[in-house]
Amino acid sequence: MAETRRPKLAVWKFSSCDGCQLSLLDCELELLAVAEAVEIAYFLEATRTVGKGPYDLSLVEGSITTPHDVQRIGEVRRQSKLLVTIGACATAGGIQALRNFKDIKGFIDRVYAHPEYIEALATSTAIADHVTVDFELRGCPINKNQLLELLSALLNRRKPNIPTYAECIECKTRGTVCVMVAKGEPCLGPVVQAGCGNLCPAQGRGCYGCFGPLGNLPNTAALTAQFAAMGMDRRDIQRRFRSFNANAQAFRKESEAYDD
Amino acid sequence: MAPSIGAKVVLLREDLDRLIAELRERGYVVIGPTLGEGAILYEEVTSSGDLPAGWSDVAEAAAYRLQEGADRRLFGYSLAAQGWKRHLYPPRQRLFLAERAGRGFRLSSGEADGAPMALLGVRACELAAIQIQDRVFTKEGFTEPGYAGRRRAAFIVAVECGRAAATCFCASAGTGPAVGPGYDLLLNEMIDGDAHRFLATAGSDNGAAILGGLSCRPPTAAELSSAAAQPAAAAAQQQRRISADAAGVLTRAAESPHWEAVSKRCLTCGNCTMVCPTCFCTTVEDITDLSGDIAERWRQWDSCFTIDYSYIHGGSVRQSGAARYRQWITHKLASWHRQFGSSGCVGCGRCIAWCPVGIDITAELHALEQAEQVSKGGDNGAD
Numbered sequence A: 001m002a003e004t005r006r007p008k009l010a011v012w013k014f015s016s017c018d019g020c021q022l023s024l025l026d027c028e029l030e031l032l033a034v035a036e037a038v039e040i041a042y043f044l045e046a047t048r049t050v051g052k053g054p055y056d057l058s059l060v061e062g063s064i065t066t067p068h069d070v071q072r073i074g075e076v077r078r079q080s081k082l083l084v085t086i087g088a089c090a091t092a093g094g095i096q097a098l099r100n101f102k103d104i105k106g107f108i109d110r111v112y113a114h115p116e117y118i119e120a121l122a123t124s125t126a127i128a129d130h131v132t133v134d135f136e137l138r139g140c141p142i143n144k145n146q147l148l149e150l151l152s153a154l155l156n157r158r159k160p161n162i163p164t165y166a167e168c169i170e171c172k173t174r175g176t177v178c179v180m181v182a183k184g185e186p187c188l189g190p191v192v193q194a195g196c197g198n199l200c201p202a203q204g205r206g207c208y209g210c211f212g213p214l215g216n217l218p219n220t221a222a223l224t225a226q227f228a229a230m231g232m233d234r235r236d237i238q239r240r241f242r243s244f245n246a247n248a249q250a251f252r253k254e255s256e257a258y259d260d
Numbered sequence B: 001m002a003p004s005i006g007a008k009v010v011l012l013r014e015d016l017d018r019l020i021a022e023l024r025e026r027g028y029v030v031i032g033p034t035l036g037e038g039a040i041l042y043e044e045v046t047s048s049g050d051l052p053a054g055w056s057d058v059a060e061a062a063a064y065r066l067q068e069g070a071d072r073r074l075f076g077y078s079l080a081a082q083g084w085k086r087h088l089y090p091p092r093q094r095l096f097l098a099e100r101a102g103r104g105f106r107l108s109s110g111e112a113d114g115a116p117m118a119l120l121g122v123r124a125c126e127l128a129a130i131q132i133q134d135r136v137f138t139k140e141g142f143t144e145p146g147y148a149g150r151r152r153a154a155f156i157v158a159v160e161c162g163r164a165a166a167t168c169f170c171a172s173a174g175t176g177p178a179v180g181p182g183y184d185l186l187l188n189e190m191i192d193g194d195a196h197r198f199l200a201t202a203g204s205d206n207g208a209a210i211l212g213g214l215s216c217r218p219p220t221a222a223e224l225s226s227a228a229a230q231p232a233a234a235a236a237q238q239q240r241r242i243s244a245d246a247a248g249v250l251t252r253a254a255e256s257p258h259w260e261a262v263s264k265r266c267l268t269c270g271n272c273t274m275v276c277p278t279c280f281c282t283t284v285e286d287i288t289d290l291s292g293d294i295a296e297r298w299r300q301w302d303s304c305f306t307i308d309y310s311y312i313h314g315g316s317v318r319q320s321g322a323a324r325y326r327q328w329i330t331h332k333l334a335s336w337h338r339q340f341g342s343s344g345c346v347g348c349g350r351c352i353a354w355c356p357v358g359i360d361i362t363a364e365l366h367a368l369e370q371a372e373q374v375s376k377g378g379d380n381g382a383d
């Protein structure tokens, strides 16, 4: 690695809960090494000091939900050499994209005393729907080991080892007994990208799909047919696909197939 | 007189603890069946108390359940969720570690080999699968040192099946239920009223020496015939079978419309390849730390169902589920013969039980065979 200048890192927040940014602070032991390897130029969650752009790497958390967000993400993109989205909000629209299936005006009228002050888009969308994204880290929240792996890969100019296979492979390599087969417990794992570290199946529960759909069009229809055969009703099946990654294309299509 | 290869003696239920203790005494880590997460798992055992006394498994396509049996059999189940592959060829192995040293770097090899393993409870199909992986990993000129080392050091205690699961088809695959040569010790578990004992057969000098140390009595004629009847009983229970012409059927089916039909059901999750005791594919990952002072190379199980598996410059060769399912079954049942001189399927049925949607390799083969016959029939009619 060239010793000349540490790459400048910026961390941006859009509509989100901050959980993914916190994964960076959660790196604890490795955090010092991160701070040595990169100049943390913009990271309001951690420091009020603001270093000026352009930035070598921008980590973007959160989805686009207001007209102001649309304008701001354009500015972030212009100031960033590499833009990496972190988490389900930035990558798929997040849990707040549930509004995409409903009329947002109804929500605003019910929740706010003065709805006229609220300026919100009708949808919550992924960063990639607005600007070019160089890499996506999935998860709700992201896995800090994947974040460190991505940073190490970028710093050392190598390919990041971020798997694109199904969560099932994490079960089998860890030795977790399949909850679908051994317990008849519905699990999204076969259509979900691995990466969480096998959190739910290792606890004997089905996968909730935090890491979003498997690339290359997962066969969600075959899985929901199996859910139905296991006795789940249409509403429950639809709900499985309506969570953190509800607006990811494959999940949106599958849940819409269960609109009655 | 010290027993020799082929010698048979009778071990009582309590002698099994002496056997485990003797193996441990000789430095083996004993891996055997245990209960965990609603399934049988092959894990370290230190006494017969760790074994699943009285438990059995019921397997069907996409379903596996434990069930309490009528007696206190220790080996009354058919198969663990995963086979011995994860012990002989672990899912993740570090191949080397490189550390920056001055202007160069220092290399150290992968991980040190652990203690030798004694595999307790290897079924006929599983021994056949290990022997297939032997051909894959210890082929002349292509030896995988980690596997070869663990395998050479391993002591195999086979246990013959007296029952079969609904997913088993070793009889038609030609690998069981009778255990073939290659074990160190073979056990047949027998319960007759209060009498719970094992017929033990030595299959190697090592196995004979261990039996000698246990000083047990020879079997009676009744015990010998009771043990001999077990594999036949297990074979009679088998409901699934695989066609003897599987390789031919698949070779002719490359363009079959059936692949599209399977791909409607297949999740491309890769579970079938992961649980298959002969599948051997892996991928290699290079990792570094943040500073770039440490680099490591790891090997991890892979599957021909992952999209990255067939990735070459420009994209993945096998994009569709149809292409990936065809690759798996054709490699297992057809091209394996040309590559390694046998089928790649031992008939354990794990891929059927542990497929989350219950896709059945025997049923898919049968469907291809039927389709071929129908189209042949059609040709004849047109003549």
Ligand code: SF4
Residues within 6 Å of the ligand: A167, A168, A169, A171, A172, A177, A178, A179, A180, A181, A187, A188, A189, A190, A201, A206, A207, B269, B271, B356
């Ligand atoms: S528990 Fe879920 S993720 Fe794991 S193998 Fe089964 S279906 Fe796949």
Ligand code: SF4
Residues within 6 Å of the ligand: B272, B275, B276, B277, B278, B332, B344, B345, B346, B347, B348, B349, B350, B351, B352, B361
């Ligand atoms: S293909 Fe299926 S039945 Fe055959 S050895 Fe592999 S897991 Fe067992």
Ligand code: SF4
Residues within 6 Å of the ligand: B273, B278, B279, B280, B281, B302, B303, B304, B305, B327, B328, B329, B331, B332
């Ligand atoms: S079936 Fe697939 S995973 Fe198994 S050995 Fe063949 S190519 Fe590899």
Ligand code: SF4
Residues within 6 Å of the ligand: B265, B266, B267, B268, B269, B270, B271, B272, B273, B305, B354, B355, B356, B357, B358, B359
């Ligand atoms: S056959 Fe079953 S286990 Fe294998 S990839 Fe398809 S769905 Fe998964």
